[in-house]
Amino acid sequence: MKFDIKSVHGQGLPIFINGEWxxxxxxxxxxxxxxxxxxxxxxxxxxxxxxxxxxxxxxQAALKAPEWCDITQTQRAGMIFDLAALIKxxxxxxxxxxxRDNGKILRETTAQISYLHxxxxxxxxxxxxxxxxxxxxxxxxxxxxxxxEPLGVVAIITPFNSPLNILSxxxxxxxxxxxxxxxxxxxHTSASTIAFAExxxxxxxxxxxxxxxxxxxxGAGQSLISHSGVSKVAFTGGSDTGRRIxxxxxxxxxxxxxxxxxxxxxxxxxxxxxxxxxxxxxAGVFASGGQTCVAGSRIFVEESIYEKTLEQLKTSAxxxxxxxxxxxxxxxxxxxxxxxxxxxxxxxxxxxxxxxRLICGGNRLEGSPYGDGFYFAxxxxxxxxxxMRFCQExxxxxxxGVIPFSSEAEVIAQAxxxxxxxxxxxxxxxxxxxxxxxxxxxxxxxxxxxxRSAAMMSPMxxxxxxxxxxxxxxxxxxxxxxxxxxxxxYSGQKQDAFVVKLK
Ligand code: NAD
Numbered sequence: 001m002k003f004d005i006k007s008v009h010g011q012g013l014p015i016f017i018n019g020e021w022x023x024x025x026x027x028x029x030x031x032x033x034x035x036x037x038x039x040x041x042x043x044x045x046x047x048x049x050x051x052x053x054x055x056x057x058x059x060q061a062a063l064k065a066p067e068w069c070d071i072t073q074t075q076r077a078g079m080i081f082d083l084a085a086l087i088k089x090x091x092x093x094x095x096x097x098x099x100r101d102n103g104k105i106l107r108e109t110t111a112q113i114s115y116l117h118x119x120x121x122x123x124x125x126x127x128x129x130x131x132x133x134x135x136x137x138x139x140x141x142x143x144x145x146x147x148x149e150p151l152g153v154v155a156i157i158t159p160f161n162s163p164l165n166i167l168s169x170x171x172x173x174x175x176x177x178x179x180x181x182x183x184x185x186x187x188h189t190s191a192s193t194i195a196f197a198e199x200x201x202x203x204x205x206x207x208x209x210x211x212x213x214x215x216x217x218x219g220a221g222q223s224l225i226s227h228s229g230v231s232k233v234a235f236t237g238g239s240d241t242g243r244r245i246x247x248x249x250x251x252x253x254x255x256x257x258x259x260x261x262x263x264x265x266x267x268x269x270x271x272x273x274x275x276x277x278x279x280x281x282x283a284g285v286f287a288s289g290g291q292t293c294v295a296g297s298r299i300f301v302e303e304s305i306y307e308k309t310l311e312q313l314k315t316s317a318x319x320x321x322x323x324x325x326x327x328x329x330x331x332x333x334x335x336x337x338x339x340x341x342x343x344x345x346x347x348x349x350x351x352x353x354x355x356x357r358l359i360c361g362g363n364r365l366e367g368s369p370y371g372d373g374f375y376f377a378x379x380x381x382x383x384x385x386x387x388m389r390f391c392q393e394x395x396x397x398x399x400x401g402v403i404p405f406s407s408e409a410e411v412i413a414q415a416x417x418x419x420x421x422x423x424x425x426x427x428x429x430x431x432x433x434x435x436x437x438x439x440x441x442x443x444x445x446x447x448x449x450x451x452r453s454a455a456m457m458s459p460m461x462x463x464x465x466x467x468x469x470x471x472x473x474x475x476x477x478x479x480x481x482x483x484x485x486x487x488x489x490y491s492g493q494k495q496d497a498f499v500v501k502l503k
Contacts, residue, residue: 004093011042013194015212017054018055018061018062018207018208022051025050028046032044032101032187035325035334035336035373037372037373041101046220048219048223052182053223056227056230058211059211068180068209069150069178080120081120081124082202083203087116088117090195090199094113094196095114096109101188102160102189103289103335103336104289105325107328112164115165119456123172123175126477130177130477142490144487146485147486148177149177150178150482151480153181153229154480155181155227155230157183157225157236158184159236160188160336161293161396162288163186163192164196167183185212185214187215187217190212197210233254238261238394239394239465239466242261258467258469260465261394262295262423263297263391263392263394263419263420264423265296265411266400266424266425266451267415267427268281268301269302269408269433270302271429273429274309275312280425280427280451281299281425282313282316282378284296284451285297285398285400289332289333289334289335289376290398292452293466294423294452296425297395297399297401298391299402300404301402301405309402310382317379320378323369324369324373332378335375341397351388351399355383356381356384356388356390358381359382360380363377364377379398381402382402385403392418420464420465421442422443422444424445424446425451426446444461444470456472459473459476
């Protein structure tokens with residue numbers, strides 16, 4: 001690959017518009033740091049409105065280009081299959097780019113990118129099976145049917161934590177439907193998305209179908225989402241940013257999918273298989289250093305097993321291997337940015353001030369082997385209360401509060417007492433209770449006796465302040481297409497056209 005791990009080092013990265021690599025224009029240069037060392041790795045340009053405009057114009061032209069809009073769905077599927085094969089071929093290079101960029105452990109980025117091969121194949125398979133419906137109406141000799149059409153230009157804005165994975169949950173269905181795309185990755189982690197554009201080109205997608213602009217949210221990001229040529233914004237990021245984006249796109253009547261933050265409850269009942277539950281809870285909050293939208297950062301434990309579970313949680317947390325993300329034994333790497341480190345420290349301070357009891361972690365990891373990397377210890381607080389600030393706000397770091405509860409009704413009320421509604425996990429052997437909890441929990445996903453279990457077929461998306469819209473499965477085809485209703489009257493009858501007859 002042109003943009004592999006060596007070539008990115010020390011470079012100013014280009015943008016990708018209309019099938020061409022363009023050097024940085026007049027926008028400000030933004031440094032991207034390597035989280036494991038804290039050193040600058042490459043630079044990107046904060047694209048100007050003119051560059052964003054150029055990318056949207058290319059995507060609009062591609063929508064109408066015969067080599068994209070006149071090809072069959074099966075031909076489109078073929079390109080997506082080819083892309084999937086290229087992802088498989090280059091998975092290790094892409095994984096290394098992401099690990100270097102955001103500090104996520106190489107074992108996980110490798111697993112995520114290998115999974116993308118199947119993800120694109122799944123949507124390639126769907127591309128020529130997107131059926132509308134035939135709707136019976138109370139009129140003889142009238143054919144009433146629906147069909148899914150491309151929406152137009154989709155702007156995909158991604159966060160720093162899983163750049164290609166999050167890009168793909170929107171990009172794969174967008175390509176299957178026949179949309180064109182302008183992507184803007186996080187200013188902290190743009191390298192893998194730029195490299196990915198090479199694979200799009202190699203897979204034979206026509207110029208302009210996929211474009212990449214780079215830059216800050218307030219600069220390039222804002223220019224992109226407010227562009228009148230964009231039909232839909234697929235945004236993944238924080239809830240506060242999501243709210244600003246919703247206001248902006250609302251003004252232009254642009255559609256949006258908003259995949260936002262979370263504060264997932266992780267509920268352990270006294271009858272749970274405790275070893276599995278503790279394993280799920282520890283990985284649920286410390287995987288990726290807690291920088292996952294579904295992090296189970298509120299661990300509710302039934303009173304009768306509270307002390308015992310606390311001990312087990314602490315033991316497991318202390319066993320988490322924190323280290324360089326490229327080392328095979330590492331379970332938790334550094335946080336992605338220096339700002340994130342400061343934010344986590346601030347939450348730890350506030351938890352202590354509010355009276356939570358620190359049982360492990362709570363500090364940056366410094367000295368050998370951590371150097372100037374952005375490392376933080378896995379952190380647990382006992383005697384936490386759901387109304388404490390660190391149990392209400394998304395931390396996006398390796399910190400959880402362990403909260404005791406005395407009844408099912410009480411824990412459900414507390415689990416739902418949050419502005420977020422992305423996911424929840426619960427551990428019990430009582431099926432009736434599990435299903436009662438599923439009924440009452442206010443979140444887009446509920447995991448029973450498992451956690452962070454995702455699949456390309458499972459619709460994923462939040463309730464409440466965690467946003468709206470769905471990833472995965474046919475739900476995302478609906479989200480990235482527009483439904484047209486067609487009514488054909490073949491009766492040959494002249495109608496009273498002055499009166500609409502609703503039957
Ligand atoms: P962020 O909101 O700071 O930034 C996300 C993206 O939005 C970046 O590319 C940024 O440049 C861009 N952006 C910022 N302001 C913008 C604006 N005004 N207009 C257009 N674009 C703008 O989020 P982050 O810190 O990169 O990522 C962490 C957040 O992402 C967490 O809150 C996490 O929960 C969330 N997240 C959600 C999901 C999900 O599926 N629900 C998945 C992963 C991450």
